[in-house]
Amino acid sequence: MSDIENKTILELRELRKSFRSADGAPMEVIRLRRFELGAGEQTALVGESGSGKSTLLNLISGILLPDAGEILIDGTDLTQLGEAARDRFRAAKIGYVFQSFNLLQGFTALENVLLGQMFGGSNGGTGRAVELLKKVGLEHRLDHKPRALSVGEQQRVAIARALVNAPPLVLADEPTGSLDSKNGAAVLELLQQICADGKHALLLVTHDPQVMGRFRKVVRLEELQ
């Protein structure tokens, strides 16, 4: 194994997160002892619906703060950062692929990717974004708005957006959940292929057995408790 692969990109320690239920009582959603993800590693995180998989990704990306515990990404404890610093950190170090793509409808494919680049603080022009869109096979769709793209193409734009700042950690929340099996397989293959360059660790959340089957490492959320 190379040095890169030995490096831990994501480390979660004693993580807890509760929400208040409708009657006001605290409801623990995340209770996690320890989890690690090495550089270049690809892991599928599996859990039942409502088991807190998306909440965990929101915690890892700094969108939510845990009630307790540490979230170390590339050596930085996210829980110790202020909100603005977390936002900057997320933009630069984390790529996020959503189940429902979450592209901005008023922006073209290229502009959606450039948005990710803008918040990541990169002013490298359109070169990297175009290169990524080519990589996902959308070089002929740069100026198309999401409505003019198929769902598979939309998810490929989302993958390009997630990778535009070359983040060491890529989070994917059910990325094939809104796609048919053919498109889903193609998108997943693409995501895994791009992340296989050793520069990106991929943590993918799913409850789809077919998706799980494509990962060498599958972790059940319940096992982490």
Add this chain to the structure above:
Amino acid sequence: MNLVKIVSKNMRQRALATWLTGASVMLGVALVVAILLIKQGVQQRFEQGTLGYEMVVGAKGSPLQLVLNTVYNLDISPGNISWKLFEQLRDDKRVKLAVPFSVGDNYKGFRIVGTTDSFFKEFEFEPGRRPELAAGRVFNFSEAALKSAFREAEERAREREARERGEEFKPAAEPAAVERPFEAVVGSTVAEDTGLAVGQKFIAAHGVQPSAEAIEHTANPWTVVGILRPTHTAVDRAIYINLDSFYHIEGHELRAPGGQAKEEKPAAEEAKDTDPDPGQVSSIVLKLRSPITAFGLYREINDREDAQAAFPAAEIRKLFSIVGNIDRLLLAQAVLILVVAGVAIAVSIYNSMSERRREIAILRALGARRGTIFSIVLLEAVSICVLGAVAGLLCGHLVVGLANEALYKASGFVIPAFHIQPLEWYVLGVAVILGAVSGIGPAIGAYRTDVAKNLAPSS
């Protein structure tokens, strides 16, 4: 990619709401600009219009009415003053120039003004600007002819009164044969609107306003001998005729100040008066040798029982101090429209917040800070206001520019429609503040958007 591009995309994505709210701001600003332009333009033109008219003398009554009638050819004359007073003022050492005016007729609504040729040869309606001819020539004035016309007018008045009393009228003397050409010099607007050209004849109607019942002076058609160049003052809307021909017309009998026919004095009294009043005029415009002596002359005239003096500039200032309140009311209405536009922007952005929350959550997930989101929403509201305001400024100027032709025809002057006033920069400033105020509520809402909740897939 930058914030401005994101804001521009947002605005285009909600194009209808953007247009409607921007249009409401545009309407408010256009109104403000139009009111400011019209108010300042009219005031400027009115004040400029008084520059050549240092002092106006006329019958007792409203000084504003006297000024409006003499300087702007508006309103009706407050009455007549004696020719003797004109002669006194003309010969007064303090007076540089005295120009008499008599009004009472119109042609197709354009006022006919009886005056002397000094109006064209010596009178400057603005410093350094005399009425200039575009075509033809001016008429020549003869005081002998005028006095003859006065006598004829007086004879006609006596004849009419004798008829009314049922008495036989015996003329005092046979009228002397005086050559009295009925010549007119017309203002540029009159020429343009009526098509009058040099050599053409026209028949005047009695009264300063057109009326279906007005008597037409068919026996005495005037011949146009000259057409004036545009002056952009009330001069453009008047027809100038020789003062003596004015008094030769039936119906222009001499009247004492106050509107009564000139009294026939008893023979004994008449005999005592070695210099009887030969006639009357509606008003006299004075140019003074020195402003220092102006107030003394003003007081002397106003001490008389039969005349008043007015400073046109002072009267116009008084008029605008009254009209100013109406301006403020109109401005307040326009400002209210702007406030309503601001509320419309806030409501429009609020209404779009439900669909925006997801977009905001996406941007936040991509790394946008709360402050950035706040700025985007605020910038959008400010942009709508500023774009609306800029469009409103252009629109306001354009509307006044388009209205100028009608205004010129109606009043004889134009408003400098494309002159940017310092106040307009304040209007832009107000638009920025309005945008900021209307956008701050939605921006706070955007700032507080729950990212995790709004990122969840919608089923």
